[in-house]
Amino acid sequence: MPWGYNGKILKVNLSASQIAVEEPGEKIYRQYLGGGALSLYFLLKESKPGTDPLGPDNLLVFSASVLTGSMPAPGMNKYTVAAKSPLSYGFAESEAGGWWAPELKAAGFDAVIIQGKASRPVYLWIHDGQAEIRDAGHLWGKVTGEVQQAIKKEFGDDRIRVLQIGPAGEKLVRYACIMNELKHFNGRAGLGAVMGSKNLRAIAVRGQKAPAPFDQEMASAILKTVRESYKEDPAGLGALGTARVPPILSAGGMLPTKNFITGSFEKAEDISGKRLAETILKGRGTCHGCYIRCKREVEAHGSYEIDAAYGGPEYETIAAIGSLLEIGNLEAISKGNELCAQYGIDSISFGTTVAMAMECFEKGILKPKDTDGLELRFGNHGVMLKLIELVAQRKGFGNLLAEGVDIAARKIGKGAEKYALSIKSQPLPMHEPRGKKSLALAYAVSPTGADHLENPHDPFFEKEGGLKDIHPFGILDPLPSLDLGAQKVRMFTYLQQYYNWLNSIGMCIFAARPFGPFTVNQLIEYGRAVTGWDTSLWEAMKVGERHSNMARVFNLREGIGAKDDRLPDRLFKGLEGGALKGQKIGRKEFAQALEMYYGMMGWDPKTGIPSRYKLEELNIGWTFPLLTRHSRNPKGKD
């Protein structure tokens, strides 16, 4: 019998209004664990290449993990949403924490797979081992706060956990996002648009008791040890949030500023966690089981009305609609965060797309007649806020920006594409590869394109003392952040699989080393206690590798390969200001690192195609035939 998980996957066919339950069996759970790996198992098995990402045949998978929710454990509360992306036309996945995944486990399911498209707006209600498709006509078009309130009120239960898209997802904005409980976002890769294309507005869950762990006593003892080792830092992640980051990165010359032209922002202190705490911070939020409390909650009644129900800006948002656009007004940024949450838009993609448009405007490529008269200048926070609404509603110039930075730049033409910073059409997030070179590789090879969470960043491992956390992987030598040689590639290769494994067990990177209290070996011990499996770090890392290889197969059969593992030209040019002025990625060093990574992964070093031997070694030999069934799918743009 399964320990820690239900053994049940809910399958919903919205076209036929049918609900079924699949029980894959213990061996599948053990080999894929959950998260992106389990999602890829279903995506590769049950979807075809060449599918329209916004069509009914795209599969939308929500996956918790074998460990999620059994006990209140810090960070152990995430789920992955996965599908084919309307941005890259390849693999899409995005994680979120909060409260939804533990509740899904308590409601009797480990994952939900959505197929087809409902004929009219619906939402899914999952509770106590059952599921029901319900009419959402009264919810369609409303902002996320209203929808959450309406659903909880409908059942008279405030403890229902609501996952949803916003109006932007309904309008198929290409970087629309999914969220749960208004504050926890599956931001990237356009998954909100996929959900919207299925006429699915929300998935509400309510359960009573999570699946019991195999050895409750052992699991508790480990959690106790972890808790005792955690010393809350009075000025760290909990106290000041990820928001504390802008002045730190700016001092080092690597805060993404003005569309990645430069690396320092003179208003960095004005948009910091410290400033937030001194002004509009109302509280510190958290996720199920977690005492780190990294989330911000802000409230304001000044220049803008800001509702704390939507939380507050985290680092990525503060940079993407802040320094990236040379906006140094924290209240405007916080209002922008609230609007993105209300409408369901990825703030990162929005920021990078607007940055392109602002650069075009300042260079005369876009003129007021093209932008509905709006002055798209860097620093113009009023325009930034206006654009969120226009994008969400696909109105006027917003309709162009809603297509994402690549399509928008192509349509603008006149050289706009030079200023569109994306990889596989996923807009760049807010960490600077020219200052932390493993990110150059990470951004390029991430299956979803430009992901800043492929691996822990280089600065952690520049000195001996920082290596302790990754000694279990056999990484013993520190490396400079600006190095991109073979040993840095080795470090990235191992740590990418580590982070993939964390993804598969629904574990937040902030609760595990190097950020948080759980050591690598404690996570293995905890996993053994919850599942009863005689498992090891070896087996865990193989799950991570499985994720990388399946994602690679998914992309290759969609025609996405080595040619797409690239960087925007700007990153090969020197930063124009700040402490790292002149710093760039070298084309040769990048090409060599890419080849080295492919080789280390057991893929063809020139083409990045996984060998049959590697796939068999990972016990996913069944994916090998999929590699030869390529699609001739044009990316469907324009």
Place this chain on the structure above:
Amino acid sequence: MWVKVKTYAELQQYSPQKGEEFTLQIQDRSTIRSLMESLGMPEHRVMFILRNGKKVKETDRLADGDQVFFYPVIGGG
């Protein structure tokens, strides 16, 4: 000699009164490394050091009246 020190975010815990800014009297020609050692600040937790606004290494020697800012390792999020 006297130096003015600023410790950002997580590094504040190594300042004598746990405040962000403080002045400290140290031996002439001390290195930044010896300053960090006297504060009990582990090197691997420091990402950047600015001395009078310029990025420097731990081996740099300090001068009277220097302003030294320490920034912690962060990443992701």
